[in-house]
Amino acid sequence: MKKTLKNIPGEKLEQTLALIALTNRADTPEKLREIVVYGLGSIMESVSCWWTEMQVSLIGRQDPTTTLTLGHSDWDNGQEIESFNKHTAMHPVIARCIQGERNALSMSDCMSDTEFQKLTLYKEHYAPLAIKDQLSVGTVHNGTILGISVNRDTWGFSDDERLMLSYIGHCLFPVYFTLLAKETLQNTRQPVIEVNINAIANHHLALGVTQREAELLALVGYGKSNKQIAAIMGISEGTVRKHLENAFRRLNVTNRVSAIVKAIEITARLSIDR
The missing domain is CATH 1.10.10.10 (Winged helix-like DNA-binding domain superfamily/Winged helix DNA-binding domain)
Known part of the structure; x- marks a missing residue:
C-alpha cells in the first residue's frame, strides 16, 4: 500500500511543519543541529535523537571524524563518537544512504532484530545505550554524509514516522548546507x-x-x-x-x-x- 504525507495524522503533520519553521531561528549549523535533535524528541517517541556528520572516505576508521550531536542524554560525546566511528562500516542505513537512498529507513527495515543484535556495532555502541532500533534519514554532499536519527528502546517504526523524518531531512539538509556556506x-x-x-x-x-x-x-x-x-x-x-x-x-x-x-x-x- 502506498503511503503519502496526507496519511500522517493532522497533529503530527502540524508538529513536523512547526519544527521546520522553528529552524528559521538557526543562524549557525550548530544551532540548527540543536533545534533538530531536541525538537524531534518532542514529536517522536524516542530515548534520544542524533545528528551525525562524517566524511564518506573515513567511514569505518577509528579516528574521531564524526560530529555526533546527542539530544536528550547526558552521555559523553567523546566516548560515543569513538565507539560509533569504530563500526560505522557495519551500519546498514549508512550503506544504503551512500548508495543513493534518501528516504528514512530503520534498522528493522534492513534486518531482523536477531541479526542486528549480532553486530559488533550493536554490542559495543547501541546495547550500552539501551537502543534497540534506530530510524535515520541521510544525504551525501561533497564527500560528507549527514544523518538525522531517532533512537528507540523498542523494535520498529511506523510508516508515518518514516515519512515525517524523510520530510524533515529533505527540508533541512539544504538549510544546513546553506549555513555552512554562510560561515565561509x-x-x-x-x-x-x-x-x-x-x-x-x-x-x-x-x-x-x-x-x-x-x-x-x-x-x-x-x-x-x-x-x-x-x-x-x-x-x-x-x-x-x-x-x-x-x-x-x-x-x-x-x-x-x-x-x-x-x-x-x-x-x-x-x-x-x-
Missing part, C-alpha cells in the same frame, strides 16, 4: 539567500510551476510569511500573493500547507510502498 562567505546575505532558494526551487520546477513560483514555494516551505518573502525577494506582498495564487492553482490546492505537502510528495519522492 564574507558578504553572506544575498549569496546565502540564493543558495537556500535554489537548493529547493530546482526540485519544485518539476511541478510545472514557473521559476519565481518555485522560489516562493521554497520559502513557504521554510515557514516564511508573505511579508518576509516580499522582503527577501525584493517584491511587494501583493506580488507574492499573486504568484502563490498561481502556484496553488497549478498544484490544484487552496492553501499553503496543502501546497507544501504536495510539493514534498512529488519532488522528494517520499511515497513508501509497503
Whole structure:
C-alpha cells in the first residue's frame, strides 16, 4: 500500500511543519543541529535523537571524524563518537544512504532484530545505550554524509514516522548546507539567500510551476510569511500573493500547507510502498 504525507495524522503533520519553521531561528549549523535533535524528541517517541556528520572516505576508521550531536542524554560525546566511528562500516542505513537512498529507513527495515543484535556495532555502541532500533534519514554532499536519527528502546517504526523524518531531512539538509556556506562567505546575505532558494526551487520546477513560483514555494516551505518573502525577494506582498495564487492553482490546492505537502510528495519522492 502506498503511503503519502496526507496519511500522517493532522497533529503530527502540524508538529513536523512547526519544527521546520522553528529552524528559521538557526543562524549557525550548530544551532540548527540543536533545534533538530531536541525538537524531534518532542514529536517522536524516542530515548534520544542524533545528528551525525562524517566524511564518506573515513567511514569505518577509528579516528574521531564524526560530529555526533546527542539530544536528550547526558552521555559523553567523546566516548560515543569513538565507539560509533569504530563500526560505522557495519551500519546498514549508512550503506544504503551512500548508495543513493534518501528516504528514512530503520534498522528493522534492513534486518531482523536477531541479526542486528549480532553486530559488533550493536554490542559495543547501541546495547550500552539501551537502543534497540534506530530510524535515520541521510544525504551525501561533497564527500560528507549527514544523518538525522531517532533512537528507540523498542523494535520498529511506523510508516508515518518514516515519512515525517524523510520530510524533515529533505527540508533541512539544504538549510544546513546553506549555513555552512554562510560561515565561509564574507558578504553572506544575498549569496546565502540564493543558495537556500535554489537548493529547493530546482526540485519544485518539476511541478510545472514557473521559476519565481518555485522560489516562493521554497520559502513557504521554510515557514516564511508573505511579508518576509516580499522582503527577501525584493517584491511587494501583493506580488507574492499573486504568484502563490498561481502556484496553488497549478498544484490544484487552496492553501499553503496543502501546497507544501504536495510539493514534498512529488519532488522528494517520499511515497513508501509497503
